[in-house]
Amino acid sequence: EAGVAQSPRYKIIEKRQSVAFWCNPISGHATLYWYQQILGQGPKLLIQFQNNGVVDDSQLPKDRFSAERLKGVDSTLKIQPAKLEDSAVYLCASSLGRGTGSGVDTEAFFGQGTRLTVV
Amino acid sequence: SQQGEEDPQALSIQEGENATMNCSYKTSINNLQWYRQNSGRGLVHLILIRSNEREKHSGRLRVTLDTSKKSSSLLITASRAADTASYFCAHRRPGNQFYFGTGTSLTVIP
Numbered sequence: 335e336a337g338v339a340q341s342p343r344y345k346i347i348e349k350r351q352s353v354a355f356w357c358n359p360i361s362g363h364a365t366l367y368w369y370q371q372i373l374g375q376g377p378k379l380l381i382q383f384q385n386n387g388v389v390d391d392s393q394l395p396k397d398r399f400s401a402e403r404l405k406g407v408d409s410t411l412k413i414q415p416a417k418l419e420d421s422a423v424y425l426c427a428s429s430l431g432r433g434t435g436s437g438v439d440t441e442a443f444f445g446q447g448t449r450l451t452v453v
Numbered sequence: 454s455q456q457g458e459e460d461p462q463a464l465s466i467q468e469g470e471n472a473t474m475n476c477s478y479k480t481s482i483n484n485l486q487w488y489r490q491n492s493g494r495g496l497v498h499l500i501l502i503r504s505n506e507r508e509k510h511s512g513r514l515r516v517t518l519d520t521s522k523k524s525s526s527l528l529i530t531a532s533r534a535a536d537t538a539s540y541f542c543a544h545r546r547p548g549n550q551f552y553f554g555t556g557t558s559l560t561v562i563p
Contacts, residue, residue: 365549367551369553375555375556376456376459376541376553376554376555376556377496377541377553378456378553379455379550379551379552379553382549382550382551384549389548389549389550390548390550392455393455425495425496427496429551431549441486441498441501442486442496442498442543442551443498444495444496444497445495446494446495447495
């Protein structure tokens, strides 16, 4: 079974520039997550999709971050314009996400992440 | 913050000893999961415990859950150098939102 694919693996940009990250989840997984992980900290949920609908984007800085999930499969996360504090690893994950209640209690599978450095 | 919290932040033990790390969260949950992250790599799922379970075992791992205290603990028995990594708890809320804790950095000294 193919895992979660992310690209690029590394990206260096100047502040105020734009950047986009791409994620292809495991086939058949309805739930897709984007996390931001700053060095030495835990992953912070930016946005969570169920198919192509948003479950939670309460921690997404919407003035500069945007995300979409086309046709409930691939997803892109964009930052425009980038700030120095956006330097982090951006992790994409997916899970089966069927139903509600106990039916959604599946593990999440993570990609290798994109390491963003803003200079 | 929506994140859970873990303690200790860092733990250093000798090979063969047991390692215990704790996790707390703030809301009701459907389940709680533990993940491991080796330096520079993605997160790997270790174990899942449902809200109606109190204890679960998997190999050298033992997880407990106390929903009245909104806390969980992960015990790794007979630790090995290869267990050196960061460990994160993650709680799944009834609305399916999935939040991680702050993590514990474990170093096992050979």
